[in-house]
Amino acid sequence: MDRKGMKVAAKKAQRKHYWMIVAICLFASVFGVAYTSSTLSVSTNISISTPQTEDSTQSNDMYDVLQDLAVGNENDAREKVKQNQEQIVNNDTDATFGRRRGVIASLLNSFASGSMVIAVADAINSVTHNGGVSIAVPVILSLAVYIFVWLFIQETYRIVMARMLLEGRSYNKLPASRFFYPIHTRKWPRMAWTMFVENVFLFLWSLTIVGFFIKQYSYRMVPYIVAENPNIEALDAIRLSRRMMKGHKWECFVADCSFLGWYLLNLITFGLSGIFYSNGYNAAFFAEYYVYVRSMAKTTGIAGSEMLNDEYLYFKADPQTLHTTYADVAQSVAQLEQNLVPAPKPHGFTGFLSEWLGIRILHASAVNRYEEYREDLHQMQIGENILNGSIYPGRLAPAPMPFKFRESRTISADRSYSLVNLIMMFFIFCFVGWVWEVGLAFISEDMFVNRGTLHGPWLPIYGTGGVIILVLLKKLREKPALEFVAAMVLCGCLEYFSSWYLEMTHDGQRWWDYTGYFLNINGRICAEGLLTFGLGGLTIVYLLAPALDNLLSRIDARKLGIVAAVLLVLYCADQVYSAQHPNVGAGITDYKGSDTSLEAPTPYEIRKRSDGLS
Incomplete structure (x- = not known):
């Protein structure tokens, strides 16, 4: 085994597809599949199981709540949920990693405390008036959701990772569509089943003293084998991995140990070195290791090696x-x-x-x-x-991937926009944001609330964010991953500055406060808001803006210019008036205290946002 040569090849593949490999490993970390120490997924996973208090005699987590419901101890289940909620409140002392408000905190808390299960049981009971059904259904649904996420997302993503890394080492272009490899091959259920069988075997081996550790290496090649040939049966993939790793388990263990220094550096740098270098380096190395083990298996002709039949992963078609x-x-x-x-x-x-x-x-x-x-x-x-041959020929794969060549430019994102169309899109985004927040407030509070500092039907932070993404990030449109990150940073800075500016110019008055939200900074921005900015930015750049531009371009330019001018006059007048008489009051500048954290936050609380610059 030429470990040094493999590492050189891994570094070469990483340089060739640097940002794509960063994204591959980052998703794996967020999903809790691999490299979790580089992101907050470790903290998130741990927080799903609420720690016990010193005087607690029972384990207080969602699984105990499910168990109590399953055996009919509904009162005990409700008491445990109450205890779990109190624990989360008492333990929420970190301002940045808040667990009291927001979508992320709400989801984490509903799982950790078990309140989600109780809520589903109560809802079903109110409809069926059957206590047995109300207990059985949430238990079954909770298990079904957990199994689906675990198998069809987490476990199959191991296969997706392997596939993309194998393609990346041989081809100059690695399309982002490969993230949907299980769907494109139409083998998603088969992949999930294979990973389920592998995990069952590992669980059974974990009941022995050393079996689990050894079999981790015996089954190490299963995701790569399935990535190469999605048609393979589960047992065939497991047997083949075991045969391929016979005599190679120790050298694979040594290869793992050779990355210990990188793991330590990852911890010291709070995950940054892992995200931007060592995770991708490690992933690319073990793709090279699979190619080495596969070559040995094909050369020696071990049983089942003929099922490793995707030759175009390693040699380009003529x-x-x-x-x-x-x-x-x-x-x-x-x-x-x-x-x-x-x-x-x-x-x-x-x-x-x-x-x-x-x-x-x-x-x-x-x-x-x-x-x-x-x-x-x-x-x-x-x-x-x-x-x-710069891209892997999906039609020649063992499980062919369909491809349709599109010549239409109607949805092309690589375009420039006229000033009139940009002005109109600014007001469209402002109005859509206003409708969104007013609608959420109406649903949750049963009352009309005119959100924002202005008095008109617009929230400028939405329009400003959308337009600056289109204008300032023009050069990044060919790189969606960078566009996503840049949109988060740009809009995050805009929201933080808007919060600070409004507070400084209005005697400390705040129009939004994310205190208690998971991962917030001074209550001005939070993680879920930044993720929304990133995803919203991609939607605007690649879908909404091109579609709106097509529609606006069909309107007579002179008439559209008049409409844009009128809107600008009204908007400027609103800004001047609101500078002296800002829009304040119930549902606008007041918000529920964070001491009620464990009450499920309303959508109104979740999206309590500002209008932006006044």
């Missing part, structure tokens, strides 16, 4: 095979090349606005022609990447 398999793509690319009309890149101030900020002055025809030309080139590049 051009003739690719052109035959992707004949429709070759034809579409040829048509694009034939009809392609080159367009010069816009220069000067107009070119700068379009290229760097995604802003188009009026409906500049030169910019339109250039963007259409660039989109045609992009589509051609996708086809050529397939035909020249």
Whole structure:
């Protein structure tokens, strides 16, 4: 075994797909699949089981609540939930890692205390008036949800990781669509079943003294085997892994130990070195290790090695095979090349606005022609990447993956927007945000609450966030992972500054407060808000903004300009008036105290947000 050579190859693969591998390992950490010490998933997983108090004589967690309900001890179950809630309140002393308010804290607390199970039981009982059904159904549903998440998300993600890492070592392009590998191959249930059988075997071996430790290495190759051949039967995959690892378990253990220094550095750097380097390095190394063990198995002809039949994971298909398999793509690319009309890149101030900020002055025809030309080139590049072997040929896989070549540019995100359309999108985002928060307040409080510092039907923080994502992050649109992170940082800074500014200019008055939310900073921003910004940013950049731009571009430019001008006048007038007479009152500048943390937070509490800059 050439461990040094494998590590060199792993570093090369990591450099080639750095950000994608960072994302792969980060998702694994968040899902609790691997590398959990690099994120807060460890803390989250631990917090699912509430610690005992010193005078507690029984274990107070969700599973005990389920057990009491299952045997008919409903009163004991409710008492344990109450004790668990009190414990969470008493233990919530960390301002940053709040557990009293917000969606994340609510979900964690509902699982940790068991209140979710009681709530489901009460709801069913109110409908069926049958205590037995109300107890049995939540127990069954809770187990079903847990098993589904564990098998179909966590365990199958181990296969997804292996697949993407194996493709990445051989191909220059690694498409993000591979995150949906179980769905694209239509083998998701079979994959989940294989991982279930493996876990059953490991559980049975854990009942022995040393069996569990040894079998961890015996079954180490199962995710890679299934990633290569999703058609394989569960028992065949397990047997094959055991045969492949015969005589290799010790060297695999030594390989694990060779990363101990990186694990220590990961702890010292609070997970940062793991997220940005060592996790990906480790994952890429063991992909190389699988290739080594697979090669040994094929060379010696061990039983079952013929099922490792995805040769295109290791050797690129010849051009003739690719052109035959992707004949429709070759034809579409040829048509694009034939009809392609080159367009010069816009220069000067107009070119700068379009290229760097995604802003188009009026409906500049030169910019339109250039963007259409660039989109045609992009589509051609996708086809050529397939035909020249830069991307794994999914149609040639043991479980073929469908592929449809799209030539339409109607949803293309790589475009610039006219100033008028940006202004209109600003007000659309503002209005949608206002409707969202007013609607949540109406549902939870049964009353109309005009949210924000302004008096009109708009919340500028939504519009400002959406527009600055489109403008300032134009250069990142080709890299969704970076776009996601940048959107979180950018909008997080906007929200933090807005909170600080409003508080400084209005005698300490706050329009929102995230104190008690999980992972908050000074009550101004919180983790779930940042995640919402990231996901919302991706939705705006890749879906909403292109669709709105298409719709707005169909409207007469002069009429649209008049509407935009009127809205701007009304908005500025509202800003001037609200600077002296801000919108305050019930449901706007007051919020429930965090000492009621263990009451399930209402959507109104969860999304108590500001309008932004006044």
